[in-house]
Amino acid sequence: MKRFFNKKGTFVIFLAAVAGIGSTTLWQQQASTVSYGKSIAEQPVYIVAESGSKIVLGTRPNLKQLQKLSGLLANGKQQNGVNQSVYQPSLFTIKNGQKVNYNNSKEQVIYVDPATAEKHNLDVRFIQTVAETLYIAEPESGTPVLHVNPVNAQEAVFEHNFGLFLFQGKEKKVTPMGDHAGRKAAFENKHVYEEKMAEIVKGQGHIDEEQHEHVVIHWATQPKWSPNGQQIAFFSNRDHLLAHPNGTSIWVYDIKTQSEKSVYSVSGNKAVRLLGWTASNHILAEEYTVKENAAPEVALISLHPQTGSKRVISDGLFVAQSDDRKDIVVSKGIPGENALYLVNEAGAAHVLFKESATQKLRSYQADFSTDGKKIVTDIADARGKQSLVVYDVNKKKKDLLPLPSGQQLSQEVKWVGADLLVSFENLSTATSETLLMSVDE
Secondary structure, rough: OEEEEOOOOEEEEEEEEEOOOOOOOEEEOOOOOHHHEEEEEEEEEEEEEEOOEEEEEEEEEOOOHHHHHHHHHHOOOOOOOHHHHHHOOOOOEEOOOOOOOOOEEEEEEEEEOOOOOOOEEEEEEEOOOOOOOOEEEEOOOOOOOOOEOOEEEEEEEEEEOOOEEEEEEOOOEEEEEOOHHHHHHHOOHHHHHHHHHHHHHHOOOOHHHHHHOOOOOOEEEEEOOOOOOOEEEEEEEEOOOOOOOEEEEEEEEEOOOOEEEEEEEEEEEEEEEEEOOOOOOOOOEEEEEEEOEEEEEEEEEEEEEOOEEEEEEEEEEEEEEEOOOEEEEEEEEEOOOOEEEEEEOOEEEEEEEEOOOOOOEEEEEEEEOOOOOOOEEEEEEEEOOOOEEEEEOOOOEEEEEEEOOOOOOOOEEEEEEEEEEEEEEEEEOEEEEHHHHHEEE
16 A cells, blocks of 8 residues: 655555546545655755765745845845845755755855856855765856766766856866857857848748848857766757758767767757767757648757767657656647657557546656656646655555645656655735655655
């Protein structure tokens, strides 16, 4: 029998039959949110960083704090330092169901952007764990996200002004990555690309071509580490700026050789979105094909990082990927009749959840547990009542967890170990809360 416990071990949820989705419903005996799990914060909590089994959680402003911040902004009183008088983010982890603060310190690393010769500050929070030091961008700052190497937590790639840079934690050093001389030249020649865009738009018969001539130079963006930490895939439009300003490409940077090359390009009625990598060390992406008088066709594809050869894994929109990169959740169908499917790299698929007249997918988000054995997503009924769906991959079985009355999800639900990190908000009382929810056998 499936049981749902709070962290003190008190049994608060029991089984009931569910008609319609062939699953089990877990429902509460009392309305208090405490019945649903252990409260860890009166604020939204999110995953700041992960490294293996180690996880860093952080807080965001709750509804009342957001209202105060909005008031300061409206009154022109929002200045440096004012945020901290209303809200100060905290960093912590969960051990044995308990909130444990991390020892951490802030460091500022100065680096120079070779494309502009300007100095910039990288504000980094150094978090000390038992085994190693983790590095994250200072919360609530302008510091870009640090994408940590999956096999070396001491280095991370980040993006600044459409250029890539490598941060090395031990040395407290930032190194530019790739062709920044070319990036500098592209910025200097931006007017040339915009003139070319205006010509193309005018040739297509647009009267308001001045509204379409703006060109954004995506020199290098959306970096994704390969599983072995030896390559970085990234998105770029650099090789399309003159011929096809709306074209897009996926490039690969090699850490060892410090070289980069384009491996896959599309233009015209096609576009591509970089997602990450597969377990077999292939690039994972979504490819869109625009159809006249019809919805775009979407395909989940894998690309060889050297040759760029393409293989279609599945149709449908990407939703989530397991930590081991072996399984993917995709969404297929039309509004009102959508379904989530579990797909492996070979393309084999089966249904996780299918919409019905009374149960609809809400956020179209999902998350795998660390071991890849469970998947969580959220749904809503015809009255807007929200619930979580927990799918057991091995048993091919799903359970339904209705959320507390009057509460709604404020952000994506995530797994933290074997527990669910669930942030609620109540608009009528302007309150927020995050629970750690445990679903045990």
